[in-house]
Amino acid sequence: MTSKQRTLRALGAAAAALIIGAATVNAAQSGDGASEARSKLTFIVPADPGGGWDLVAREGQNALREGDVVANSQVVNVPGAGGTIGLAQTVRQAETSNMLMVTGTVMIGGIVVNRSAHTLEDVTPIARLADDYEVIVVPADSPYKTTADLVDALREDPRAVAIGGGSLGGTDHLLAAMIARDVGVDPQQVNYIPFSGGGEALTSLLSHSVDVGISGYNEFSDQIEAGNLRALAVSAHEPVPGIDVPTLAEQGIDAVLPNWRGVMAPPGISAEEREELTEIVTEMTRTPAWQDTLERNRWDDTFQSGAEFEEFLSAEIDRITTITEELGLS
Amino acid sequence: MDALNHLMTGFAHALSPENLLWALLGVLLGTAVGVLPGLGSSMAVALLLPITFQLDPTAAFIMFAAVYYGGLFGDSTAAILMNTPGQSSAIATAIEGYQMARRGRAPQALATSAIGAFIGAILSTTLVAFFSPAIIDLALQFGPAEYFALAVFAFLATSAVVSQSMVRGLVALCIGLVISLVGIDGISGAERFTFGMPQLFEGFSIVTITVALLAIGEVLHVAGGHGGTESGALRRSGTPWLGRKDLRRTLPAWMRGTLFGLPFGVIPSGGSEIPTFLAYGTERKLARRRAARGGAPDEFGNGAIEGVAAPEAAGSATAGTAMGALLGLGLPTSATAAIMLAAFQQYGMQPGPLLFERNGDLVWALLASLFIGSVMLLVLNLPFAPLWARLLLIPKPYLYAGITTFSALGVYAAASAMADLWLMLLLGLLGFMMRRYGIPLAPVLIAVILGPVAETELRRALAVGQGDVAVLFDSGISLALYALIVIVLGVVTVNRARAARAARAQVSAPHPAEKV
Structure with a gap:
């Protein structure tokens, strides 16, 4: 046997040992008496790593581990088409009792924009976990000092106000449309310029290419504090503690748009399995790790499950779908 | 020197044994994923994200940045040895690097690329450490109109890569533009060439395109019996030392490449690919001019060492300024950034103007570790150049089977979608056919990267200006770029005319009878 052959043999043996080892560990983990979801739970993230949904799954994974809720959880990213590729994959996994898909406001718009064959009604609602809020900003030297100035400009000539934010049909776009509608401007007339994220929208704002920016509060918070951007309003129901910016409602505009994130299970699971998943998620949100997550990310704790969540979900689907359609995106 | 003091404190942090270990782990991992086609530093960092829950932020970011830099060092290895670039930033390196390898100069090519990557990384990191406000100012000068002008400029400047055969180059460019059009249009929401298939809504990912055309296409090409390893030349590996003659040519090329890379690091979606092509194109033109003036012969097409040096330096020079844009502005200009x-956000930090004040310790330790990581990568890559070259001693079937496996693995892991694998095979066949019929691949990639940038930015600029074309010429930067284009075009036209006249004169010279 030549040395080359020996090396190849050895490599092969090592690989085989590794595979067998991994299989043994896997079998051992799923062998105990607890439910399948308790021993191994999969988060489907219908977006790329690094986004908001991905963050929810990874923070959730951490809380499940730290709080000893689930022995082994993993995150699988299935990005594409506003989250509807991941949704379709979850629907195909019918009757899988140990899987949770992360979802939220953006997916409702995504389903309309992408003419998805599946909707959120095709999966099993488990819980709403947390909300964060949108902020409307202008550069520090902008002529718009208040939301009223911005509204006046929009009423005068909506095309003359370039508004930059995230992708088409996402929360940033929807909020722009809701504001326009409430102040009597045709949402389709809004000059909305989509960017691939808050960072790109930010440079366009600071280089005065766009006049107004809309994004999640965290994306702009640093620039607001540094005095480079001026925050005009946030999209929350009530003033958010720690954020010294008035809400739209306080300024007479009826546009509330929480960017909520929640989890859904595949269709066709039994009532007990659904109960078990709800219990797991409830335990997860009670861990200190999750409380720390909420604080670090400045998320609002809006935990809801069961009938309460279903009610919220169906109202939200109606509302967001209507706005998206009004924007001419369907 | 305030920055120097900060940096020294940063070095004190970064040189702790623990942080050194994380940096070493990072550069090793980065090099590994950089070498393998399909796996890139962005995927490696994404897989490492969960460790942010266990590690302190300084250690985690030292490791992430080391992976990022490592990827840019490692990507050229497979490009040079097997014509299968590990990441899209090494496509330009592959063109001449592979030719060098075929002529038995693989160790020299690898060494050139390692030193080039080192020079680019060190210079750009220095720039960020001492002049980050200037970099941020530069980034903030750019709006949609300026990006569009830059894309137009880049299209024309990279045409040097296309110019061997105009028709074939244009065919390749069009193939690239068509590929880049597939998907839902981000500005209007309209579907283009999706045939109603949700898998196509996001378009083709750059990873799938690169891996399919360059790696799978090459594997099929080799399997089809047209591969270039016919001679034993590939297997000869000598010292990695660059002779004085090589150094005289590579040194200015490294510097020019770095200059191209620096500004592009802060430009979103320009990525690290555009400057590599610009650097490649420039070197090629310079070599031709040098040869025309009776200097050293133009070796482009036959393994010109400048063609490896400049793109490598350009690619890794973007890494430093990209880190500057990320830290100082929260602007990610590459997938890895x-x-x-996201990792910063997981730690509850928001990169931006206040990061240097609030988390100064972390920022300066990170910057210091970038220097350390670059040195580690050079030390790691240079002695390994001849060793890597010995990779070619592995019998071809094993070698190319391995490439195929890793390519498929990388493409599948990115989105866990079977559809991506089918697309990879389809585009791989396209890449094979293009090789078979001598259609260049580089223009496809240029079109895929630059096409969407040009389109999106043009439409954004026009939307902001409510359809008024004047908005495109509204700033000093765009005007300067267009002026540059006009000057370059003018010079080229004059040169062409002069060359044509010279050619005519030469043709008529041997026939004195005609003059009478």
Whole structure:
């Protein structure tokens, strides 16, 4: 046997040992008496790593581990088409009792924009976990000092106000449309310029290419504090503690748009399995790790499950779908 | 020197044994994923994201940045040895690097690329450490109109890569533009060439395109019996030392490449690919001019060492300034930077103007570790150049089977979608056919990267200006770029005319009878 052959043999043996080892560990983990979801739970993230949904799954994974809720959880990213590729994959996994898909406001718009064959009604609602809020900003030297100035400009000539934010049909776009509608401007007339994220929208704002920016509060918070951007309003129901910016409602505009994130299970699971998943998620949100997550990310704790969540979900689907359609995106 | 003091404190942090270990782990991992086609530093950092829960932020970011830099060092290895670039930033390196390898100069090519990557990384990191406000100012001068002008400029400047055969180059460019059009249009929401298939809504990912055309296409080409390893030349590996003659040519090329890379690091979606092509094109033109003036012969097409040196330096020079844009502005200009931004958010930090004040310790330790990581990578890559070259001693079937496996693995892991694998095979066949019929691949990639940038930015600029074309010429930067284009075009036209006249004169010279 030549040395080359020996090396190849050895490599092969090592690989085989590794595979067998991994299989043994896997079998051992799923062998105990607890439910399948308790021993191994999969988060489907219908977006790329690094986004908001991905963050929810990874923070959730951490809380499940730290709080000893689930022995082994993993995150699988299935990005594409506003989250509807991941949704379709979850629907195909019918009757899988140990899987949770992360979802939220953006997916409702995504389903309309992408003419998805599946909707959120095709999966099993488990819980709403947390909300964060949108902020409307202008550069520090902008002529718009208040939301009223911005509204006046929009009423005068909506095309003359370039508004930059995230992708088409996402929360940033929807909020722009809701504001326009409430102040009597045709949402389709809004000059909305989509960017691939808050960072790109930010440079366009600071280089005065766009006049107004809309994004999640965290994306702009640093620039607001540094005095480079001026925050005009946030999209929350009530003033958010720690954020010294008035809400739209306080300024007479009826546009509330929480960017909520929640989890859904595949269709066709039994009532007990659904109960078990709800219990797991409830335990997860009670861990200190999750409380720390909420604080670090400045998320609002809006935990809801069961009938309460279903009610919220169906109202939200109606509302967001209507706005998206009004924007001419369907 | 305030920055120097900060940096020294940073070095004190970064040189702790623990942080050195994380940096070493990072550069090893980065090099590994950089070498393998399909796996890139963005995927490696994404897989490492969960460790942010266990590690302190300084250690985690030292490791992430080391992976990022490592990827840019490692990507050229497979490009040079097997014509299968590990990441899209090494496509330009592959063109001449592979030719060098075929002529038995693989160790020299690898060494040139390692030193080039080192020079680019060190210079750009220095720039960020001492002049980050200037970099941020530069980034903020750019709006949609300026990006569009830059894309137009880049299209024309990279045409040097296309110019061997105009028709074939244009065919390749069009193939690239068509590929880049597939998907839902981000500005209007309209579907283009999706045939109603949700898998196509996001378009083709750059990873799938690169891996399919360059790696799978090459594997099929080799399997089809047209591969270039016919002679034993590939297997000869000598010292990695560059002779004085090589150094005289590579040194200015490294510097020019770095100059191209620096500004592009802060430009979103320009990525690290555009400057590599610009650097490649420039070197090629310079070599031709040098040869025309009776200097050293133009070796482009036959393994010109400048063609390896400049793109490598340009590619890794973007890494430093990209880190500057990320830290100082929260602007991710590459896929890897985008995931690092997410990691910052997981720690409850927001990169931006206040990061240097609030988390100064972390920022300066990170910057110091970038220097350390670059040195580690040079030390790691240079002695390994001849060793890597010995990779070619592995019998071809094993070698190319391995490439195929890793390519498929990388493409599948990115989105866990079977559809991506089918697309990879389809585009791989396209890549094979293009090789078979001598259609160049580089223009496809240029079109795929630059096409969407040009389109999106043009439409954004026009939307902001409500359809008024004047908005495109509204700033000093765009005007300067267009002026540059006009000057370059003018010079080229004059040169062409002069060359044509000279050619005519030469043709008529041997026939004195005609003059009478």
